[in-house]
Amino acid sequence: MILVTGGAGFIGSNFVLDWLAQSDEFVINLDKLTYAGNLENLASIEDGLGHHFVQGDIADADLVSRLLAGNQPRAVINFAAESHVDRSIHGPEDFIQTNIVGTFRLLEAVRAYWNGLDGKDRAAFRFVHVSTDEVYGSLGKDDPAFSESRRYEPNSPYSASKAASDHLVRAWYHTYGLPVLTTNCSNNYGPYHFPEKLIPLVIHHALAGKPLPIYGDGQQIRDWLYVKDHCSAIRRVLDAGKVGETYNIGGWNEKPNLEVVHTLCAILDELQPRADARPYREQITYVKDRPGHDRRYAIDAGKIERELGWKPAETFETGIRKTVRWYLDNQAWVRNVTSGAYREWVGKQYGN
Numbered sequence: 001m002i003l004v005t006g007g008a009g010f011i012g013s014n015f016v017l018d019w020l021a022q023s024d025e026f027v028i029n030l031d032k033l034t035y036a037g038n039l040e041n042l043a044s045i046e047d048g049l050g051h052h053f054v055q056g057d058i059a060d061a062d063l064v065s066r067l068l069a070g071n072q073p074r075a076v077i078n079f080a081a082e083s084h085v086d087r088s089i090h091g092p093e094d095f096i097q098t099n100i101v102g103t104f105r106l107l108e109a110v111r112a113y114w115n116g117l118d119g120k121d122r123a124a125f126r127f128v129h130v131s132t133d134e135v136y137g138s139l140g141k142d143d144p145a146f147s148e149s150r151r152y153e154p155n156s157p158y159s160a161s162k163a164a165s166d167h168l169v170r171a172w173y174h175t176y177g178l179p180v181l182t183t184n185c186s187n188n189y190g191p192y193h194f195p196e197k198l199i200p201l202v203i204h205h206a207l208a209g210k211p212l213p214i215y216g217d218g219q220q221i222r223d224w225l226y227v228k229d230h231c232s233a234i235r236r237v238l239d240a241g242k243v244g245e246t247y248n249i250g251g252w253n254e255k256p257n258l259e260v261v262h263t264l265c266a267i268l269d270e271l272q273p274r275a276d277a278r279p280y281r282e283q284i285t286y287v288k289d290r291p292g293h294d295r296r297y298a299i300d301a302g303k304i305e306r307e308l309g310w311k312p313a314e315t316f317e318t319g320i321r322k323t324v325r326w327y328l329d330n331q332a333w334v335r336n337v338t339s340g341a342y343r344e345w346v347g348k349q350y351g352n
């Protein structure tokens with residue numbers, strides 16, 4: 001059995017779905033169900049069959065301790081976080097609370113549990129902390145991609161809070177010997193991505209006839225990875241990663257934002273043309289830039305490739321097409337998220 005935190009969010013839910021498709025090992029899923037948590041993402045799983053959902057906070061040490069003691073997982077995979085940069089600029093408090101205090105409380109509960117394990121179980125236990133490339137800060141046009149030894153230079157409240165959590169995880173390994181692994185991944189995209197982030201927002205706005213907002217000049221570069229590839233990398237790190245190490249995960253897909261939006265518009269022109277047959281890119285609108293906007297991220301994924309033999313299965317071209325298709329085929333999911341109706345899902349599915 002494994003314990004996943006944040007498993008009702010974008011990446012966590014993809015991870016749980018992929019895990020259950022490939023393994024019969026039980027998953028306990030602890031998620032607070034903030035605005036970003038959506039149990040509808042997990043609707044295809046019957047609760048109790050390989051998966052049990054628990055609504056709760058990683059900062060609730062008593063709850064986490066009870067879950068650990070009662071279920072005896074062999075690993076904890078920590079996805080739970082506040083994840084949206086723009087929200088962190090408007091209100092950093094939740095980011096400090098969950099990403100820093102929450103990770104601290106989780107680490108303490110896990111440490112106490114791990115200390116109580118004996119022999120083989122203690123040696124086999126792993127804590128995987130899922131983090132981001134944003135902790136490394138911003139690259140210039142010709143700088144080499146982020147390697148694992150790159151200095152931390154976080155620039156937003158979000159990335160600063162994730163950097164703090166990475167430091168706590170590192171310290172719990174060096175000081176207490178907790179068997180941790182940290183992953184730092186680039187921008188994900190794919191199914192169940194909350195439409196506040198660039199790719200799902202652009203697809204949703206395009207289809208709704210709304211403006212496609214480009215921050216600043218649209219020449220900021222992100223390094224895109226299909227979410228299922230991120231999930232396979234995390235599984236690989238859990239299986240074969242060296243305790244105490246960090247692994248950068250990326251898809252070698254650096255793209256300026258404007259190019260990503262043009263690509264999305266072109267795929268939509270083909271798969272779902274506008275009623276007036278005009279191109280979707282006419283909806284592009286330049287808006288005020290994000291404060292402190294990082295110019296470029298790029299991941300050097302050489303270490304995980306060399307040491308763990310992991311490679312992404314999707315190119316940007318194949319992954320982005322699958323993603324647009326998924327959104328077109330799952331308009332009810334988008335409607336429920338954007339109308340807020342997904343919040344009623346828990347009551348509908350679980351009765352309370």
Ligand code: NAD
Binds near residue numbers: 012033098
């Ligand atoms: P998300 O915002 O979609 O999901 C986060 C989930 O965590 C939600 O289900 C939310 O309800 C839950 N959560 C929030 N606070 C919690 C708390 N205190 N206790 C328990 N659950 C809580 O985020 P995501 O995009 O799926 O990201 C998952 C992880 O991966 C985060 O740690 C993020 O920093 C990291 N990451 C994300 C990306 C990306 O491109 N999205 C890239 C690299 C790393």
Ligand code: DAU
Binds near residue numbers: 132197220
């Ligand atoms: O790099 C990994 C990170 O990627 C993760 O750690 C974060 O959790 C995740 O949210 C993501 O952060 P970004 O800020 O890069 O993603 P976002 O989708 O918000 O923005 C992508 C780029 O697009 C960024 O340069 C800002 C720009 N943008 C975004 C939005 C929402 C726009 O130009 N217009 C928009 O409306």
